Amino acid sequence: MRNFDIGSRVLGSILCVCLLASCRTQEPESANKYEQYLSRAHARGQFNGVALVFDDGKVVYQGAFGLRSLDPVESLDLNSQFRLASVSKQFTAMAIMTLKESGKLGYDQDIRDFLPELPYRGITIRHLLNHVSGVPDYEPLMDRYWKPELRYDDPARYTAGNEDVVKLLAEKQPPVEFAPREKWQYSNTGYNLLGTIVARASGVSFADYLKEHVFDPAGMSHTVMYDFVIGPDARMPNRAFGFQTEWNGTDRTAADSHYLNRGQGEDGVYSTVGDLLKWERILYTDKLVSRATLEEAFTPAVLRDGTTTNYGFGWFIERSPAGKKLVTHSGGWLSFTTYILRAIEEDKCIVILTNSSGLHAHGIIEGLTNMLYGRPYELPLLSIREVMGKAVASEGVGPAVAQYGKFKAERRADFRFEESELNVLGYQLLWSGRVDDAAAILRLNTEEYPGSSNVYDSYGDALLARGDQTEALENFKRALALDATLTATKQKIDALESALVPKSD
Numbered sequence: 001m002r003n004f005d006i007g008s009r010v011l012g013s014i015l016c017v018c019l020l021a022s023c024r025t026q027e028p029e030s031a032n033k034y035e036q037y038l039s040r041a042h043a044r045g046q047f048n049g050v051a052l053v054f055d056d057g058k059v060v061y062q063g064a065f066g067l068r069s070l071d072p073v074e075s076l077d078l079n080s081q082f083r084l085a086s087v088s089k090q091f092t093a094m095a096i097m098t099l100k101e102s103g104k105l106g107y108d109q110d111i112r113d114f115l116p117e118l119p120y121r122g123i124t125i126r127h128l129l130n131h132v133s134g135v136p137d138y139e140p141l142m143d144r145y146w147k148p149e150l151r152y153d154d155p156a157r158y159t160a161g162n163e164d165v166v167k168l169l170a171e172k173q174p175p176v177e178f179a180p181r182e183k184w185q186y187s188n189t190g191y192n193l194l195g196t197i198v199a200r201a202s203g204v205s206f207a208d209y210l211k212e213h214v215f216d217p218a219g220m221s222h223t224v225m226y227d228f229v230i231g232p233d234a235r236m237p238n239r240a241f242g243f244q245t246e247w248n249g250t251d252r253t254a255a256d257s258h259y260l261n262r263g264q265g266e267d268g269v270y271s272t273v274g275d276l277l278k279w280e281r282i283l284y285t286d287k288l289v290s291r292a293t294l295e296e297a298f299t300p301a302v303l304r305d306g307t308t309t310n311y312g313f314g315w316f317i318e319r320s321p322a323g324k325k326l327v328t329h330s331g332g333w334l335s336f337t338t339y340i341l342r343a344i345e346e347d348k349c350i351v352i353l354t355n356s357s358g359l360h361a362h363g364i365i366e367g368l369t370n371m372l373y374g375r376p377y378e379l380p381l382l383s384i385r386e387v388m389g390k391a392v393a394s395e396g397v398g399p400a401v402a403q404y405g406k407f408k409a410e411r412r413a414d415f416r417f418e419e420s421e422l423n424v425l426g427y428q429l430l431w432s433g434r435v436d437d438a439a440a441i442l443r444l445n446t447e448e449y450p451g452s453s454n455v456y457d458s459y460g461d462a463l464l465a466r467g468d469q470t471e472a473l474e475n476f477k478r479a480l481a482l483d484a485t486l487t488a489t490k491q492k493i494d495a496l497e498s499a500l501v502p503k504s505d
Helices: 033-043 085-101 125-130 138-145 155-159 162-172 188-202 206-215 273-282 291-297 358-372 384-394 397-410 419-431 435-448 453-466 469-482 487-500
Strands: 014-016 049-055 058-065 067-070 073-075 243-245 251-254 269-271 316-319 325-333 336-343 348-354
Touching (some): 033 049, 033 058, 033 358, 049 358, 085 206, 085 269, 085 291, 085 325, 125 188, 138 162, 188 206, 269 273, 273 336, 325 358, 336 358, 348 358, 384 397, 397 435, 419 435, 419 453, 435 453, 453 469
Antiparallel strands (some): 014 251, 049 348, 067 073, 243 251, 325 336
């Protein structure tokens, strides 16, 4: 089972980049702790991006490390424009707030007032903002129904936009996953629908509305909404392109293209660390919306049973080490991982934008946050799959498996040994046509994590690719026995059982 997104739907040519370019910018004084930390992380292959730290009324650090693009090979700098992924949601929420203040909609207004073709009754704009609506996930539906007859790289497939999402939901009418406010569940569909509501309520495109009512007033001159553009985009002269390092630890592949890239509301904004600081600062004022309206964005939703969530309007709500209110959001899409932290009661901020550091992003975020609060900090753990991949390429899968055992026994504190590490490497090898190597790695995962349904499903996929139908079936059945909700696994079992039944004369 692919319980991760490592670019299985991403195209791009492989390029061997022998030298990672690095650009570092900082305050006039000597290199500070943030510079040293990110320099070390970059040298370990754990950070390719731009970071900014604001504290005590000033920028205390900003720096860029690594590559902006592979073709041509260009370095990142502080003006590089990154896809924000789900960090875009806070701008969607702000657009809704400005429309509410102008009287064009209400938070408790039924979404069918703007989206009458949808079958979902009793869902309000507030429900979408708070992720408590229960609307179904649109992405699997698009995968199944959006022009499946076309090749992935056919430009005609890359035209899917927000109105196409609404049309598909209206046509297929997938049921809600729960009643509004019954529980909290993160929903890209909800924010995609909010983007469409902004356009319909305002009478202009979502991109134009954001530019006029959010980006321009905040002075965010390098921030734009993505549109489908083949070739260079004049609005983004410093656009950062996503890429990933392949299983062998050497080759790098573009990971920037996806037919759902035009989704707006849940994603779609490109920006720089400088513009995001302007955004962060204007939120201390009433220049976009009133303080009372903004405070509601930082207030958690309340469920039907009276429990509160940790999400407001486009922001997660947390507490700092000092017990003060933090609002944060992260984003991840293809090879982009992004993050913003605002300590709104302490006037601190962190912005992290990466285009090829997803594996280690959480550790980088934790390290910089601990530094900001004067707490002990560490570099992220190394990835065991990265060193194993290099070993497979240079020595073969047998030595790589042996290396795993040796490192787990002797260097357990240095590496990540989660189930997902072997799972990702196994699928990378499988997609590269190294089926026997993939099977060996995924078999190791079943030995390491025998209580996981996922490892048997994944190993079954490798066995099936190798032609071992009987053993694949056995592993799929093990997976289903551990987790009866695996409908895709059940479908594989049914297909194999049908294929393996002896045909009568």
